[in-house]
Amino acid sequence: MDITQLILDDHHEQRRLFAILEQIESADTGALTDVWSRLAAFLEVHAAAEEAIFYPELVRLAIGPRPLASAEPETIDAIYDHNEIRDSVTAVSAHAVGSPDWREAVAAANLANSDHMAEEEREGLTDFRRRVTLAERHRLAVAFAAFEARHVTGVRPVDKDPQQYVRQIEEAALSDQAPGSLRIGGLRA
Numbered sequence: 001m002d003i004t005q006l007i008l009d010d011h012h013e014q015r016r017l018f019a020i021l022e023q024i025e026s027a028d029t030g031a032l033t034d035v036w037s038r039l040a041a042f043l044e045v046h047a048a049a050e051e052a053i054f055y056p057e058l059v060r061l062a063i064g065p066r067p068l069a070s071a072e073p074e075t076i077d078a079i080y081d082h083n084e085i086r087d088s089v090t091a092v093s094a095h096a097v098g099s100p101d102w103r104e105a106v107a108a109a110n111l112a113n114s115d116h117m118a119e120e121e122r123e124g125l126t127d128f129r130r131r132v133t134l135a136e137r138h139r140l141a142v143a144f145a146a147f148e149a150r151h152v153t154g155v156r157p158v159d160k161d162p163q164q165y166v167r168q169i170e171e172a173a174l175s176d177q178a179p180g181s182l183r184i185g186g187l188r189a
């Protein structure tokens with residue numbers, strides 16, 4: 001397995017669910033509610049899994065013997081985007097299911113998510129494949145799959161401060177590298 005492939009697979013499923021919503025009649029509010037609930041939970045869990053498993057490892061590539069300069073700005077961008085996606089998902093619930101305003105709010109969530117996925121696929125995932133061994137990507141894929149399985153019904157959406165998120169990971173990574181320290185992996189919990 002490869003964590004970058006699992007993330008791509010999730011992106012495909014998100015695109016599929018948005019496309020399904022577009023093909024359900026507005027009067028069929030039951031089906032719209034069911035499919036949107038599934039998609040909303042999936043978007044939250046996917047972002048949370050990336051923030052718990054993938055992005056900490058991308059940030060770690062920014063420090064160390066061969067620093068990857070793009071890792072830090074890419075992560076800051078991604079966390080900012082995840083906040084935008086979470087907010088756009090929350091905004092959908094303000095409207096009556098199937099109404100024109102609801103459709104517009106779903107379309108806004110689709111746009112925020114599509115823009116983010118394209119950037120993530122082009123930047124973070126590509127950098128990660130170039131720098132991280134397949135054995136490590138497999139180990140992370142197992143953790144990613146387990147995280148999503150544990151939270152299959154959803155997670156509480158919590159926005160994060162992008163700068164603070166990166167700083168915390170860098171501080172933990174630097175203390176791991178300090179002489180005599182043991183890497184306990186607290187950020188992977």
Ligand SMILES: [Fe+2]
Nearest residue numbers: 047050078120
């Ligand atoms: Fe993401």
Ligand SMILES: [Fe+2]
Nearest residue numbers: 007050117120
């Ligand atoms: Fe993603």
